Amino acid sequence: MENFIVSARKYRPVLFESVVGQSHITNTLKNAIKNNQLAQAFLFCGPRGVGKTTCARILAKTINCTNLTADHEACGVCESCVSFQNGNSFNFHELDAASNNSVDDIRNLIDQVRIPPQAGKYKVYIIDEVHMLSQSAFNAFLKTLEEPPAYAIFILATTEKHKILPTILSRCQIFDFNRIRVEDMAQHLAGIATKENVSYDMDGLHLIAQKADGGLRDALSMFDQIVSFSNRALSYQAVIDNLNILDYDYYFKLTDLLLAQDTPGALLLFDDILNNGFDGNHFITGLASHLRNVLICRDASTVKLLEVSENIKAKYLEQARLAPASFLLSALNIANQCDLNYRLSKNQRLQVELTLMKISHLAQALQLSQSENVQQLAEQLKKKPKTLAAEAEVSYGKTEPVVTPKPQIPVSSEKKAVESVATPVPGKPSAAPLPSAGKSLLNRDLKASIIPNLKDPSSIKSEDNAEAEKVILSGVERQPFTQEDLIKQWVTYSGIVKAQNKMSLVAILENYTPILKENFRIELPIENKLQETELTYEKIDLLNFLRQKLLNFQISLDPVITEIKEGKKLYTAKDKYLHMAEKNPALDEFRKVFNLDLN
Incomplete structure (x- = not known):
């Protein structure tokens, strides 16, 4: 029975042109070989399975080839290439830093670097997973990496560039490998399927490429698995059934x-x-x-x-x-x-x-938002109001309609606004003084005439008396309140929430005190992110309650996470005594008078 070789090894690229999806790196390396501008140290970094170690091996093979092609690729037939392919080249050394990460392993590597190549021009050292080296191993490697012999070239490969010391990074020429595109990967899998005489459809290959998330090695592993599962008939349905994918x-x-x-x-x-x-x-x-x-x-x-x-x-x-x-x-x-x-x-x-x-x-x-009625209402809402309805009917007496003059000085209180509305107009009979009930009715009607009714577009007023609207609405929207008023309503809402059995919110409301800031902003000190998340879900209901009860629709609530400083723990008898003596100095005098000692 012939030994099976997985596709990731069997079809591993051996030339720069066969590397999938990394043309920006392979072209740079080929030009460096062509112009004889090879760096002393390279760092290949990127996700798993995108060709970092493969490109390092191709570079090591190509720079020692004695018969380069016109495209500056390795010939594959010279003595250096054959020995490299058979795994017995003395000019190529590969170290797995995941299992050889001590300072002694790096010192052994440095000792080998001192020996020049017996055949060929360069000795190439590939250190895979270099981020796994210890701190002392990195430090031992620094000097050799900065000033290696002319014949030595180091190629470092890693998936976690951020773990490598900056002193190492500054001594290397860095190449960042990209995730392989889905289309490139699918085309590569199609070529392998053709060579292996496997029937396939492109939908299935695209699904494998998407599942691989940019890693060709993962894609090839899934390819082998599905070929075995489907008996060499790779189809879209076979990929879904085997990989358990929502298609x-x-x-x-x-x-x-x-x-x-x-x-x-x-x-x-x-x-x-x-x-x-x-x-x-x-x-x-x-x-x-x-x-x-x-x-x-x-x-x-x-x-x-x-x-x-x-x-x-x-x-x-x-x-x-x-x-x-x-x-x-x-x-x-x-x-x-x-x-x-x-x-x-x-x-x-x-x-x-x-x-x-x-x-x-x-x-x-x-569909409802595009209906004719809603569109008409939206258009009317966009229009500027023209007049302020200032006519009010009083249930007693016979009065003429009174038009409110445009106020010249902003009035903050609701009472003054109503009085300005009731001011007689020259040439018109003035109304009798309004009793308190009449003023309340007039005030209510005025507010109702100012606040738009969405069911009745005709209730929308215009901008000529916009300032007067602000005057009358100011008593409703920006009613001032104190910290005591806030605490009172806060406690009331806490009782409502407790009746609804929302105990986590009750704990926040009862254990933390809201602080009234400028512009009616309420700041609530809390301890952690979890409490902030809990408060976020209930914030709207809490704000609506406070705005209605305090008659102020400008209220805002901002939870602030505060850092709690813990005091020093008292463990020993001496610590406890010093703590008590600090609070009561007479205790120390008492100890001295009776010549007492601490156990």
Whole structure:
């Protein structure tokens, strides 16, 4: 039985041109070889499985090749190339820093560097996972890395560049490897499938490439797994079944149900997805990604951002033609909010189902917003008011309508505003003095005439007397209050919340005192982020209560996390005595008088 070699090793690139998706690095290295401008030390960094060690080996092989091609690639037939391919080259040394990370391992490496090459021009040292070296090993390596012999070249490879000392980074020429694009990876897998006589479809290969998340080694491992699973017939369905992926068909069907406002169908489909073993959070993030893909397909210039096969792209384009942009944007926002709140929710399934219900009713809400009545109301709301309705009927006596003169000096109190309204106009009979009940009625009617009624667009007034409106509304919207008034209403709301059994919020309201600041801003000192999150969910109800009770709609609430300083712990008898003596100096005099000692 022939030994099986995994595709990641069998099809490992041996030339610069065969490296997938890193042309910016391979071209730079080939030009450096061509112009004889090789650095003494290289640092290859990037995600796993993108070709860092592979490029290091190709570079080591190429610079010692005695018969370079016209493209400055290794010939593969000279003595140096053959010995390198057989693994017995004395000019090539590879060290795994994950298992050889001590200072002694680096000292042994430095001792080898002193010996010049017996054949060839360079000795190349590859240190893989270099970030795993210890601090002392890095320090021992510094001098050799800065001033190595002319024949020595170091190539360091790492996935975690931030863990490497800055003194090491400054001595290296740094190359950052990119994640491999889905299209490039799918084409590479198609070439391997052809060489292995494996039947395939591009939809399945694109799905593998997306699941690999930019790492070609991961993609090749999944490729081998699915080829074995499907008996050398790699199909889209085989990839879904083997990798347990929520495929595109689920989301296309779900989006059609949501567009048709079929809420029961959407909920049943979500139940089917849960029964198949998928997580709700994974489902909602997949739905957000699907809606994003549909949205970018509405514009021809952004279709290139879609990293899927041609068959799937055609489905996206068809659905984008049917889905309005307003629906997609609103649905995407709702799905994103569900993703943010999913982990905090105690009933996570309900969180997702509520999201599906909201999205399924979006079309109805958008249709209502575009109706003729709502449009007319919106237009009227945009118009500037023309006159201030200042006529008031008093239930007693016979009076002429009184027009309010435009106030020249702002009046802060409601009482003065009413008195200015009741001022007689020259040439008109003046009304009899109003009793308190009449003034209250007049004041109420004036406020009602100023505040717009959304059901009656004709109640909207105009800007000619905007200042007078502010005068009358100032008594309602910006009623001043004191810290004592605030505390009183705060305690009242705490009792209401306690009756609703919201004990976590009650603990915050009872244990922390709100502080009244300028411009009616309330500052609440709290201790941690968890309390801030709890308060965020109840903030709107609390603000509405305070604004109504304190007659001030300018109130705002800002939770502030304060750092609590803990005092020194008292452990020993001496510590306890010194603490008591500091509070009461007579205690120390008492000890001296009786000549007492501490145990």
